[in-house]
Amino acid sequence: MSIITDPWFWVLAAPAFVLTGVSKGGFASGAGNVAVPLMALIVPAPQAAGIALPVLCAMDISSLRAWWRRWSWEQLRIILPGGLLGIAAGAAVFGLMNDAAVKLMVGGIALAFLARSLWQARPGRAVPAPAQPSRVKGGFWGLVSGFTSTVAHAGGPPLAVYLYPLRLDRATLAATTVVFFAVMNYVKLIPYAFLGQLSATNLLTSLVLLPLAPLGVRLGIWLQARMSDRVFYRIVYAMLAVTGAKLVWDGLAGL
Template structure:
């Protein structure tokens, strides 16, 4: 049966729009707000199941917008590790309690904000890093794992990609290709783990129109508005959500 709780949709609709804007290339490292916000209204594993089909639809639109602009060297350095991370995530996904998943999401969210603020202060004075398959596969693996648990793979991937100082369009396109690849791989274990139930898929279909809207907004904003304001909004939103999720996870 379809979720009808108004509070859920009050959280899910802006969350998916913000996620789509980010996937569209505007503040492409802003993170995925969908699961953290929806987890305030429903169990975190259910929120992850609802989010995945919508994210896959967003990936199609985002790939079309950034087609061919990704950095293949960085994808070769990160995707093999990501597949290992997905495998590890699938092994523990069903064993974690809702409180444990909320705690993990909350900690990841707060760690992402802390690191983003640190990079904002220190990044300008650093020289671009070089491609490293060892570092790329490690952080790609962490990203695959956290992405499987809560679609929160952005922060770990950013740990590897941001120091490379890729050109803005190349960074956005590489991020889009990376997550499109792992999101479609995740569909298989999500199905067998029961995360793609009839209720979850029906709810995903209701939210699906937000995918192209968010992507188009992101592409439009990426050439017209500076990222800083959007980052600040996302950081405030995720900070409050992260604190709430950590609180609920520790109760």
């Protein structure tokens, strides 16, 4: 039984989990999970996902307390069934994907999310009318989110494709996202345990990182009234651009 000793792992993992916690606290809630892409620069991507899951579960507890009963039951009924199916699909292929393929997927998701976000924020873009709820669209993107969440904890971008156009108010969007991923993360503990991702090394490493969970969430709640989403998004987007490009490069080189 041991923890990861590479100092660069801790240099990258600590700020990555704080930023992830800030996002889970409802501040810039669409920023995505940067922990796995950053850790995957040092350790195999599947191991990074295994280390991240217990910490994300702890963050979910703090996030649920912060956003209690502010979620949309209507949207959760639409997206949760697809998300659960996505977990099953992701668990089925998890062991079939080598480290290079997972790095390529994680990096590709990060860059695709970055490109989509920058395109939507381009100057002069007309603001569209709010979209209508759709069981078909919500179920599909919930499934995609559950799949990518299982493989690499990267379910935020696909879910945002469905939820963002609905133009929910900020609190409802944050709370609904928190509940969805809380359910996803706790259900994922079952396949992750069977897949060997909750090994002693991974769990001990998660335990060391665990104090960052409430810290990041509380910081996210505190920042809501003190910093604009634009500044935070710029920080996260810069990190995603660098790490996404590096992971895609490493993934292509390893295929």
